[in-house]
Amino acid sequence: MSLQTRLRIGLYALLAPVALILATDRLVVWRFNPLDSNPPKAVVLYSAAWCGLCAQIRTCLKASGVPFEERDVEKAVRASAGWWALRVRGVPATLVGSELVYGFDTRKLTSTLDSAGFRVTCWNSSSS
Numbered sequence: 001m002s003l004q005t006r007l008r009i010g011l012y013a014l015l016a017p018v019a020l021i022l023a024t025d026r027l028v029v030w031r032f033n034p035l036d037s038n039p040p041k042a043v044v045l046y047s048a049a050w051c052g053l054c055a056q057i058r059t060c061l062k063a064s065g066v067p068f069e070e071r072d073v074e075k076a077v078r079a080s081a082g083w084w085a086l087r088v089r090g091v092p093a094t095l096v097g098s099e100l101v102y103g104f105d106t107r108k109l110t111s112t113l114d115s116a117g118f119r120v121t122c123w124n125s126s127s128s
Helices: 003-032 052-063 077-085 106-115
Strands: 043-047 069-072 093-096 099-102
Touching (some): 069 077, 093 106, 099 106
Parallel strands (some): 043 069
Antiparallel strands (some): 093 099
């Protein structure tokens, strides 16, 4: 076998896993992207059990009577896939309709929830 043939085989052996990873990533985004299916006023909190900021958001949403769904990205594969499709790499991430609020940005959370018709007064202006 010639050197050129061995190099070509080696190159294909390297490119095949990369192509598989990229295809899998695109499939997850296509199949599980919550931006495509989240109703306009639906609130989804992507969280983890150990996350203190997630707990603060959860507590505020409950205290304000905001209906929401919590998805633990470490416990549920579907939640993890939706979180991955949103292209965020940390928690908390709060989806209100098609608006994503990443992190503990209380000003943006308050205004986004207000736009959806939910009034929250849990945070003071110095929280963000």
